[in-house]
Amino acid sequence: MNIKRSQIASAAAFCACNALINAHAQNTSAQAAQIASATDTPQAVVVTGTRVSNRTQFDTLAPVDVFSREDIASVESSDLNDVLAQLVPSYVVQRLPMADGQVFVRPATLRGLSPDQTLVLVNGRRFHRSALLGSRGAQAADLAQIPTSAIKRIEVLRDGASAQYGSDAIAGVINIILDDTPGTEITAQHSQYGEGDGKSNEVRFKHGFAFGDNRVLVFAEAMQSDPTSRTRQRVDAIALQAAHPELKVPNPVQRWGQPDLKSQRIGYNSSFNLGGETVLYSYALLAHSDSTSDFNWRNPDTSTTVYKTSTVFPGWDVRSIYPAGFSPQYSNEQNDVHWLAGLRGRFSDELAWDVSASYGRNAIDYSMSNSINASMGPLSPTAFYLGRLTQEEKLLNANFNYEWRMAALAQPVNLAFGAEFRNETYKVRAGDVASYTVGPGAAIGLDANSNGAPGFSDRQAGKWGQDSYAAYLDVEAPVSKSFTLGAALRYENFSEFGNTTNGKLSARYAVTPDFAIRGSYSTGFRAPTPGQLNTNSTTQGLDTKTLLVFTSGRLSNTDPLAIALGAKPLKPEESKNLSLGVTWKTALGLSGSVDFYDIKLSDRFSTSASFAVPAGVANPLRYTSINYFTNDFDTTTRGIDVVGNYLTLLGRDKLNFTLAYNYNRTTVDGGRSSVATNSSQRTIFEERLPRQKATLSAAYDTTSWAALARVRYYGAWTDSTGNATGDIFQRFGAMHFFDLAGSYKITPKQSLRFGIDNVFNKYPDEAVFQASRGLIYSRNAPYDTDGRNLYIDYTVKF
Template identity: 75%
Template sequence: MTFKRRKIAGATLCALTCLATERGAAAAESPNSADVDSGQSVIVTGTRASNRTQFDTLAPVDVFSREEIAAVESSDLNDVLAQLVPSYVVQRLPMADGQVFVRPATLRGLSPDQTLVLVNGRRFHRSALLGARGAQAADLAQIPTSAIKRIEVLRDGASAQYGSDAIAGVINIILDDAVGAEISAHHSQYSEADGKTNELRAKYGLAFGTDGKLNLFAEAMQSDPTSRTRQRADAIAFQAAHPQLTVPNPVQRWGQPELDSQHLGYNASVGLGGDTVAYSYALFTHSKGTSDFNWRNPDTSTSVFKTTTVFPGWDVRSIYPVGFSPQYTNKSNDAHVLAGVRGNLSDALAWDVSASYGRNAIDYGLHNSINASLGPNSPTSFYLGRLTQDEKLVNANFNYAWNVPALAQPVNVGFGAEYRNERYAVRAGDPASYAVGPGAAMGLDANANGAPGFSNTQAGRWDQNSYAAYADVEAPLTSRFTVGAALRYEDYSEFGDTWNGKLSARFALSPDVGLRASYSTGFRAPTPGQLNTNSTSQGLDTRTLLVFSSGRLSNSDPLAVMLGAQPLQPEKSKNLSLGLTWKSALGLSGSVDLYDIKVRDRFSTSASFAVPAGVANPLRYTSVNYFTNDFDTSTRGIDVVGSWRGRVADGTMNLTAAYNYNKTEVDGGSSAVATNTTQRLIFEERLPRQKATFSAAYDRRVWSALARLRYYGSWTDSTGNATGDIFQRFGAMRFLDLAASWRVTPTQTLRFGVDNVLDKYPDEAVFQASRGLIYSRNAPYDTDGRNLYVDYTVKF
């Protein structure tokens, strides 16, 4: 510990100091956050200066106002960003275990956990779920949209400024601090007469004392499931073979889950005298949901529906005569609390100290299932266990405005240090959920069928500590030329230390046109959950319609080591960007940014291995794998953003357009992604390379209207079979959304709208139709058709 502290102190003293990461939150709450200069907002993300706008910042930053956020029908922040940010893609993934509820989202086609999420400039904790290829990212659905003042999206590498995870960019959520009260009610439903959603939102902001503020937030939402399903062919055959039985139609449901959620929170600040301010915020969420799993056919699922001499006279058909579709449940409790104090030591030197705690806990359950190996002693409902992610963060930051006689404006200089602790925990489920009963020796499936529980050997708690020192400088060398440099040192208890840096510059070609460029290195540290946990999953081969079980072993597991597992290391990146930005007095503004992101030692799962003969395999794995970070990628693309705001007739028109082209290629490595043609194709073409949005908003007196066109380019999907993958190419999709608002009174607004007005659906997923699915489960957009909604809002 003493040696680490000395290294931190040395790094801090050697670095040219800068405004700390979290100092941006203080600027976010200051009066300077108001819109200035032809609609250009003062931004606090990706810069340490307190007066940067979108136009003159050294890196591309998108700013979305509260009104733009509210104009998106969904209250899920993932859906909001997917409609507003062209390079942001989120998937639904029905029947994909925990990812049904913690949906994977990508920025610029990179991994979900390669984008850093901040709230009021502070790091937001991760979800407890390890998703596809082990990605463990923050769950944006835990943040209520009605509590948001604005969102800033930094589209640039920023690990040198913010630390681990900021390879693709940074999403900074600024919480509302306005005085006043608001209550809104929302109702929506798909034109297929399902997916009905009801939501109630309330917030109240008050001022107290001379400079105190308190904002309270609350939301409650209930959403019914959707179903875009046909009856499975084998279910039709089963019904024909057993006319005396009544088989449900469909036997399983593909669509959005049933979901209930509640959000509570506050955002507060109060003056302590002089320039000293205490501040705090907290967000609490509880949610629960249910999703279907694949149907078990009594005539073909022989490892479940099988009579043996071990259990004479007992047959699973006595419980499930028409088979069963397990029901997967998710109960999540999420909390994030932060408190801090900031002030000024002099007119030029500011300080900010804060501490935060974040926690995400997910309890999993399985109903309408069986552990066939236990025979008549098996329950039909199981508690599968709990995953928990805890994070503690303490930081101290300083900012100094250095007046250099040779420069017309001060050099922005600062420094800071940070301590972070991550803890990951796995709680075992019911013993019956992972038991290997006496029937296993006769071929009956062990574990809860559909999702085995976490066993007592998988349970445990694991910690990782990190210490950081960081520095940043922004220097206006001339009135037209500004340069920036950032440096960050971090030391992790599990793998050692890392240095990352960033150089950036901006040159004003004219008062209304600027060139900007940056080069940075970045990293994403493996988490305790990725380093230490084992898991079991089950899938369905769409050709044989048989269930298979896979095991993912920790890298320290003796079998994984025997198969070639190595200790995990950080992913490392190099990010180069070049951009042009402009604005005009006529209300026109925009930017074009090119980027090239190289990531090496990327994190994924290894190739799958059969369990060697003679090695114990109590869970009867069909195959096993482990995490590895042995492949490299290059991501190249372009972002184009433009807007125009002006008067049309008696109203105000706001036109916005945004386009992203993004291509990721695998450069090499020895992992499954790099060496397996199937996995490589899935990785490189699973998301559209092109995505665009165009919107027109018109506001005239008591009426306003919005039209938004969304475009998704073509992409490739696979069946997901254990072997023999088959691919299908899906063409481009266009969606039209319309909405209108009527201000009934100065304090009451009625809004109604339709998403996907033309009721567009993608091509059917022909290679997945054997299990009743109509549209691909991996689609990068909603596949439920037209959605109609109405909002009623009252302000006090």
């Protein structure tokens, strides 16, 4: 991180605060009292990153962002990834069209780290991972499975917390608190891009009821969205049409954009008082989705491994089925369930207890249509079931909280301790035999397997598990009225690789009642999952130079061939997190924080360099190259988060300004993986995401209508050109998007909301990489590249 830039950002934040305070101090005492009365309301109690029962956002020992249901509703998308990308400055999510499973399960990063280095909780309990192993093998939770309409608030802890929560909490923690508010709400929403595509319709319903101290909320959502396309016709498709005027070549032959999507989500959240201090609580989230995306077009004049006649299949040619070529259609069907039940209560005024059990499962079925297994000739089907990936997680938790009152201290010391058992299971189900069959045509060079994505073979299928046992101790001690110390220690043992112990020290000093300094140091880890430890996969792609298909294989680290090529047993990624910051609030409506952080990661997870298959080695899947997972990769991430909020009154109306800014830089420190040793891969890794991201919003609320204006800023970033020599990289400049939204209360029970995201219809520079395939804007962009989006929704409450 550039220290001068950090100092400038910090100084600017404090100068802005002082200017606002000084300007606002010119109000008369009566006006100041009125503003203080309206804006200095008690802050919400947070439950993330602390086990003290009365911590607020201002007095936590580490930075915690809190987003209300109104904040969540201010973002048009019902995909929680998009919501967080607009609300959290260091959170970035990509679209990645035509990127295999990642077009459906989108990777999202916090502070530029791997998607699976952020822990996701629901109501304070771990949410299960997706079954997809994405870029560099990352296996993260899929936030798109959680319905936004069922959320009461979101707490984002921007600090390492493995010592408190276990594996994955390196970049931070996202805790989703489900709604339990009584009442009924129904919302219908329609949106569409300015280009006329991507139409989306959604209906959301929730009903909450209370009887005594008992609460139950049920909810349901259904959504359907059309695909988008930001595509030009491929040059080779134009040439094919010119050379064969008798053919009807589709324009475009393949589509770059968002997939066709249908989804349904249902669930409940409940709590029941069983008498005294004992409460039974439970929730369930169930989601189903179907989605389809294009794959690369196969040109009949150049795809010689598909379009070839031979005596093996006399009189048969793929042209009889696909005379103008074909673009395989890749489909994803997901079924996701997460269920939890628990009991909590108190043994005494000082000692509270909480036990729970949960089950999470994500299953993804893949299929391919508009395809062919050319090696099977005329016996090949044109549609294939490719198989299923399943991630299952079972958790048992026992937590205890003791308020230790000491005569020397004005407030009690909070002692939290507990234990956890977690079982993870990963399953691979084989696809149709035809999806991975090597037919007789392979002998003369015809491609085996379903073209576009081979199915999981019976040799890849299997079931693997891992158990872990953990125990933790968490202490927060109010040394004085101004000074608080915290410490946490967690021991965890994994059946597949052994044990790990992590700790955290944190402190907060209140210089004044409204200004405090805080900091922490912690160690952390992310354990390899059963899917990463045991599975192998096959991927097909297209060479951007030759436009020919290639097939690469990723072997498990226990495969004899992978071991011969240098694969070693996987071990946990480890981190050292350091943070230091200040936070403030005033009775005049001004609050905010500035936090610096330094995260050192060792043994980071990645894929090895690719190797050619050695001569004489059996290669039934016809791999052109193979690789495996590896730990050889270290990084340092440094950055600064600046958050500010100013709330004031204009008569009886409220005006709220919010600023969120993040500067983040990751550098590779060394290692033996391709990221560390290949200068091109290293540059792409270090500069693939913007180092700066910011959001500035202004909200104006009256009794009957409200307006919101938001500016989203993304700094410059770098992508690959796909060239082996010459201009290897393409630099994309900074982008900013302007969003407008408004709402009107038709009656006290009915409201209408409407808005435009990307009002000025801004697009980034056109991409060089994969332009030969018709792509216009980089698929690796850290923002939406579909242009202006318009939406309207109607809500009725009972």
